Amino acid sequence: MDLITRVRDVFGVAHPLADQASFALFYQQTHAVVFRYVYMLHGSPKSDVEDYTAEAFARAWKQRHRFSGNDEAALGWIITIARRIVIDQHRRVSSAVTQQRDQADLPPTPEQQALLRERQQLALELLNHVSLTQRDHLIMRYFLGWRVQTIAQHLGCSESSVSVSIHRALKLLQNRYPTLAEDLFHDA
Amino acid sequence: MTHNQLNDQIHPAAEQAISALLRDFGEHPSKEFHARHAEAPWMQASVTKQRRPFGWHGMLMASLTLLLISLWFAAPSGFVAALSEFFGLYRAPSDTVESVSGPIIFPDSVATVAEAEALVGFDILTPAQLPPEIHSIEINVDGEQPDMFAHIHYLDAGNNARVSLTAKQGPLYLQIGATAEVEIVQVGNASAEYFQGGFINNGTVAVWNSNYPNKTLRWQVGDISYMLSSVNLSKQELINFALSLQ
Numbered sequence: 001m002d003l004i005t006r007v008r009d010v011f012g013v014a015h016p017l018a019d020q021a022s023f024a025l026f027y028q029q030t031h032a033v034v035f036r037y038v039y040m041l042h043g044s045p046k047s048d049v050e051d052y053t054a055e056a057f058a059r060a061w062k063q064r065h066r067f068s069g070n071d072e073a074a075l076g077w078i079i080t081i082a083r084r085i086v087i088d089q090h091r092r093v094s095s096a097v098t099q100q101r102d103q104a105d106l107p108p109t110p111e112q113q114a115l116l117r118e119r120q121q122l123a124l125e126l127l128n129h130v131s132l133t134q135r136d137h138l139i140m141r142y143f144l145g146w147r148v149q150t151i152a153q154h155l156g157c158s159e160s161s162v163s164v165s166i167h168r169a170l171k172l173l174q175n176r177y178p179t180l181a182e183d184l185f186h187d188a
Numbered sequence: 189m190t191h192n193q194l195n196d197q198i199h200p201a202a203e204q205a206i207s208a209l210l211r212d213f214g215e216h217p218s219k220e221f222h223a224r225h226a227e228a229p230w231m232q233a234s235v236t237k238q239r240r241p242f243g244w245h246g247m248l249m250a251s252l253t254l255l256l257i258s259l260w261f262a263a264p265s266g267f268v269a270a271l272s273e274f275f276g277l278y279r280a281p282s283d284t285v286e287s288v289s290g291p292i293i294f295p296d297s298v299a300t301v302a303e304a305e306a307l308v309g310f311d312i313l314t315p316a317q318l319p320p321e322i323h324s325i326e327i328n329v330d331g332e333q334p335d336m337f338a339h340i341h342y343l344d345a346g347n348n349a350r351v352s353l354t355a356k357q358g359p360l361y362l363q364i365g366a367t368a369e370v371e372i373v374q375v376g377n378a379s380a381e382y383f384q385g386g387f388i389n390n391g392t393v394a395v396w397n398s399n400y401p402n403k404t405l406r407w408q409v410g411d412i413s414y415m416l417s418s419v420n421l422s423k424q425e426l427i428n429f430a431l432s433l434q
Contacts, residue, residue, distance in 0.1 A: 142211055
C-alpha cells in the first residue's frame with residue numbers, strides 16, 4: 001500500500017482543500033510527510049527544511065482556490081510546490097551544495113561514524129551522493145511509495161527516464177555502499 | 189562485457205536496504221515549527237480550538253507517566269523504571285541515568301476504546317480477537333492535546349497486565365540504555381523497533397539492564413505511533429499481537 005493510499009485510508013479526507021477547516025485538517029495530516037520529503041530532498045539543516053515546508057503550505061494556502069481534485073491529487077500538489085521551492089533554493093546556492101557534497105566525500109571522523117549509525121543520518125548521507133533529480137525520484141519511489149508510472153505522470157516525463165534515473169542512482173549507491181544491506185539488516 | 193553486465197545489476201538486497209532507509213525516514217518537525225503553524229491562517233478555523241501550543245511540562249509529564257505506567261503493570265515489585273530525558277527515542281549517554289522519584293501518577297481510566305478514541309482524537313487499532321488468557325482490559329488516557337496517549341492493558345485472570353498497548357498521534361518518545369540492542373523487525377508492511385530491557389532503580393540512579401524481561405515493540409501506522417510492552421510474551425508473540433491489530 002503506498003503512502004497516498006495509507007494517508008487516504010487512515011484519514012479518509014473527502015476534499016482536503018475545500019475550506020479553511022478542511023485545509024487545516026489536510027495540513028495536520030500531511031505536514032509530516034511534506035516535511036520528510038523536503039528533508040530528504042534538501043538535507044540539513046533542519047531549520048531550512050522547516051522554512052521550506054512552511055513556505056510550501058503558505059503558497060498552497062494562497063493558491064488553494066486554483067486547486068481541484070481529491071486528496072491524492074492534493075498530496076501530489078503540495079509535494080510539487082515543496083519540490084519547486086527546494087529546487088529554486090538549490091539553484092541559488094549551487095556552490096554551497098557542491099561544497100557540502102565535497103565534505104561528504106571526506107572520510108568520516110569517529111563522531112561522524114557514530115552519527116552515521118543512525119538510520120536517518122544514513123538516509124540523508126546516501127541521498128547526498130546522487131543528483132537532485134535522482135534524489136527526487138528515489139524519494140518519490142521509496143518514501144512516497146509512488147510507482148514509476150505515477151512519478152512520470154507527476155513530473156511530466158517518460159517512464160523510461162524515471163526508471164533509468166532510479167536504476168543509475170541505485171547502482172551508484174550500491175557501488176558506494178557495498179555492505180549496506182548487510183550492515184542494515186544484520187547489525188541492526 | 190560480462191563484467192559490465194554484472195556491474196549494471198542492482199542487488200535486490202541493496203535496493204531493499206535503500207528502500208527501507210527512505211521509507212522509514214521518521215524525522216519530525218520541531219516544536220517551534222508547530223508553534224509557528226498554530227498561528228497560520230488555516231489554523232484559525234474550528235481546529236484551532238482543539239490545539240494548544242506545545243506544552244513542555246505536559247510533554248514531560250506525559251512521557252514520564254507513559255513509561256511508569258507501562259512498567260508498573262509489567263514489572264515485579266521492587267523494580268521501577270526511569271527516564272532522564274523525554275524528547276525523542278534515543279540512547280542515553282551511558283547505561284546509568286538519574287532515577288525518577290516521587291509518586292506514580294495514574295492517568296484517567298475510561299470504560300471503552302471508543303471513549304478513549306474520542307478523547308485522543310484518533311482511531312486506535314485493537315486485536316480482532318483477544319487471546320484466551322486475556323480476561324479483561326483496562327484503558328487509560330493521559331497527556332493533553334496534541335500529545336495525548338491511550339494505554340490499553342490486557343489483563344489475565346490474576347488482574348496482571350499480560351501485554352500493554354500504547355497509542356499516540358505523532359512521535360512516541362522513549363529512552364533506552366547506551367548498550368540496548370535494538371532490532372528492526374517487520375510488522376506487516378511496517379518496520380518496527382524491538383528491544384528487551386529496562387532501567388532498574390538503584391538508589392539515586394537507574395541502570396539499564398538488557399536481561400530485564402520487559403520487551404518492547406514500537407512501530408507506526410500512518411501518523412499514529414504504537415508501542416507494545418510485555419514481560420510475559422516472547423518477541424514473536426508480540427509481533428503476532430501487533431499483526432492482529434486492526
